[in-house]
Amino acid sequence: MDTAPALRRIATISLHTSPLAQPGTGDAGGMNVYIDQTTRRLAARGIEVEVFTRATSAHQEPVTEVAPGVLVRHIVAGPFGGLDKDQLPGELCSFTAGVLRAEARRDPGHYDLLHAHYWLSGQVGYLAKDRWGVPLVFTAHTLAKVKNAALAQGDRPEPRGRLLGEEQVVAEADRLVANTSAEARELVDLYRADPARVDVVPPGVDLDVFRPAPDRRAARAAARSELGLPADDRIVVFAGRVQPLKAPDVLVSALAVLLARHPDEPWRLVVVGGRSGGSTENNWLVDLAEQLGVRDHVDVRPPVPAAQLARVFTAADLVAVPSHNESFGLVALEAQATGTPVVAAAVGGLTTAVAGEISGVLVDGHDPADWATALARVALDPALAARMGEAAARHAARFSWEVTVDGLIDSYTRAVAAVRSDSVRREQAGWFLGGHVDRARTTPGRILQAGR
Incomplete structure (x- = not known):
């Protein structure tokens, strides 16, 4: 035109x-x-x-x-x-x-x-x-x-x-x-x-930056080595501003439930983001992790440019987006574009950004027990995670x-x-x-x- x-x-x-x-x-x-x-x-x-x-x-x-x-x-x-x-x-x-x-x-x-x-x-x-x-x-x-x-x-x-x-x-x-x-x-x-x-x-989504690797398993291992993440951990990633609206606290609480339900699994929550209002400290989230006894399983990192964020998504078993409200949810789309399944709240634009039961799982509400169930369902089922990861890349490719x-x-x-x-x-x-x-x-x- x-x-x-x-x-x-x-x-x-x-x-x-x-x-x-x-x-x-x-x-x-x-x-x-x-x-x-x-x-x-x-x-x-x-x-x-x-x-x-x-x-x-x-x-x-x-x-x-x-x-x-x-x-x-x-x-x-x-x-x-x-x-x-x-x-x-x-x-x-x-x-x-x-x-x-x-x-x-x-x-x-x-x-x-x-x-x-x-x-x-x-x-x-x-x-x-x-x-x-x-x-x-x-x-x-x-x-x-x-x-x-x-x-x-x-x-x-x-x-x-x-x-x-x-x-x-x-x-x-x-x-x-x-x-x-x-x-x-x-x-x-x-x-x-x-x-x-x-x-x-x-x-x-920038499909040149966020893209799936031909060999997902090898790419995940390489990304984890590059980022200093344990090779065998069950890694859940949260990326975004650390504020109540984005609900990272739901994931910390869900992590405590996961460790109680599956004590032999090496769970790790990686949080990539800073606080709203200019502060780069995430004390309130760290305090919650300490109160729940899961501090050793929470890895808090500062925000990173898009190319590095794509590497973090590649390293993850899944990406979680538990926001109370999202007009769309770009993080969910970017994660899927790397071939990583997403577990997201069934709110706002996330119901468009994520194809429920195809490219990921949509969770009703913010009960940590429900989130723990959804996270474990994907992370502990390699065949399901692989199918959803492949579908996630196809779904994200529709958006450019x-x-x-x-x-x-x-x-x-x-x-x-x-x-x-x-x-x-x-x-x-x-x-x-x-x-x-x-x-x-x-x-x-x-x-x-x-x-x-």
Whole structure:
């Protein structure tokens, strides 16, 4: 599809986390991977992308080119360093001013479209879209009403300010991109989104990095040797931020059950990730392991780049994703792409990311005893694990970032066409500026606003 006439340049808003950040640290996770992978592939197709994110260090360059056609702009808004998400709304005004100031230095019509990720960015996006006269596409990644309905024990509910903010963005966006059909239904049912404006575009996986080995057994042995893991252990891997929402504590508790039920088996839980909010310590999880007497069976490691994470997945007997809620669950897809079966919670997008009873096992609820049963079922049955591993690689191969970008371009094209068509109708009716149209500022479809 020739997209050049309709899409030349896109502004992407990612206020609270940069695509340059290491997933698994602070607030970086699947959204960072999503933005990084899709922007690179959009640029490879001739569509330039500029990503606006909040500067977190005085040493960051104002503009960083991460790939040909992809720029990351660091906007100074508030103090440098990590801020909790509940502190970020206070920086919306200064961040928005920085975004608008950067665009004001450009010629009219510099951007064809805005794509905002997460509700905070959506707040910036729906102000900028009117200023620039371009369509807004919004991807929530997580929804507060869904999260509050499935809170982990000890987790705080999302504040009313976020609930209202999400409702505003959903109402103002020209198109909404949902990761799954389930998320699309949630947008319609919980946020009263117009179904005609919702596009389902599943995320993908980098199949060049996460791929199965021809000889699974040999590859697992080599990966374990490389990573310093015991050759004969029953290894369960958890990868992601160490926070209640992701539920790694369920796996630690399940590990205690496994050791009681199968005392002769060498169980090991490998946790790859850091805590949310900027801390790299995992004390609360380690404390739980000590309380349950399983500390010697828990291996906590820092987050690693994608290529190394693929090696960790290859080393595992299985990967566990026990989250209380996931809009999709990229980790599950990446693990399956290496040929490793996944045991995941039957929530949200995980029911799409994992083919239950084919590429892995979906567990209802978060009872450690149930999780222990599911983990043992796969880990202690080599024939089942092998079948699921082969099916996992086939299942993951259906998802690629190229397919994701195809869907995004379709959504973008519809958004631009609708806004431009509406602009033409309004121009013909003489609605701009009380009957006068400044054509120099409305190309393509840009509205001149007073005080610019």
